[in-house]
Amino acid sequence: MTFLPKLIFWEVSVLVAGFAGIIFWKILTGTMSLDYLLQADDPSGGTSFSPGRAQLLMFTIIVAMQYLLQAINNPTKFPDVPQLWIAALGGSQAVYLAGKAQSLGFFGRK
Amino acid sequence: MKKHIVWTILLVVAVALLLALYPGQEAERQQRLQLAIGYGLAILIFLYGFAILLGIASGEIKIDTLLSESGGGASMSRFQLLIFTLVIALSLFFIVAKSGTFPVIPTEILTLLGISATTYGVSKGIQAASPDLKPKDGGDDGTTTVTTTTQTTPTTATTATTQQTTP
Numbered sequence: 257m258t259f260l261p262k263l264i265f266w267e268v269s270v271l272v273a274g275f276a277g278i279i280f281w282k283i284l285t286g287t288m289s290l291d292y293l294l295q296a297d298d299p300s301g302g303t304s305f306s307p308g309r310a311q312l313l314m315f316t317i318i319v320a321m322q323y324l325l326q327a328i329n330n331p332t333k334f335p336d337v338p339q340l341w342i343a344a345l346g347g348s349q350a351v352y353l354a355g356k357a358q359s360l361g362f363f364g365r366k
Numbered sequence: 367m368k369k370h371i372v373w374t375i376l377l378v379v380a381v382a383l384l385l386a387l388y389p390g391q392e393a394e395r396q397q398r399l400q401l402a403i404g405y406g407l408a409i410l411i412f413l414y415g416f417a418i419l420l421g422i423a424s425g426e427i428k429i430d431t432l433l434s435e436s437g438g439g440a441s442m443s444r445f446q447l448l449i450f451t452l453v454i455a456l457s458l459f460f461i462v463a464k465s466g467t468f469p470v471i472p473t474e475i476l477t478l479l480g481i482s483a484t485t486y487g488v489s490k491g492i493q494a495a496s497p498d499l500k501p502k503d504g505g506d507d508g509t510t511t512v513t514t515t516t517q518t519t520p521t522t523a524t525t526a527t528t529q530q531t532t533p
Contacts, residue, residue, distance in 0.1 A: 267411075267415075293439070320450065323454075332464060360492060
């Protein structure tokens, strides 16, 4: 019976690594485009750098990296997520959404 | 490819049934049946997942616009949801591999995923209701262009072409 858990472990490893690897490869080669990731519509009709998106990206990467490092260092249980992180992320999302709504004309512009 | 997968599935099921029904003591047969079902399911589910992976890698299943907004350009909320999903899936995998049991999922993880998913949903709603949505390069602005061609006379073959764009 001991071979079955090992088999399942390797199967899941292959599937998860394969899926993550394919997405990473497609992003690297440009097949899955990240163009305009940090751009938002501006009042003149073009696009410009969006601080809301930039701060959301930074928060996301910081929280994700911290979380993954904690999980790797102590893989016996899920890492604790401090309430401060959740509050910071929630605030970050709110700023991003407000910026998006404003750039798409929801708060009225000429 | 599909034929190979179907034959492999049939082979796995046949081997599992053979092992399960091989004559022997009752307790041995039950254990063999459990093993057969366990191995059979493990292999079948892996083959199903692997077929999907191969489809994505070969381009049959397209995920190129996974991170794209409807107006073109990459979506920050989709990107964030992807990152959090992968990170939490990886950490769950490490924990299950190390401890051998399925762990209790804390409320904070659900809150994290919930915030991310809610942002994605609200972002989609804002885009859908947007009065000023303009397509970026290669994007779809949701308008429909209808081209009609009218031939006026059969001999001279004069044609008039009109284009009508509807939001």
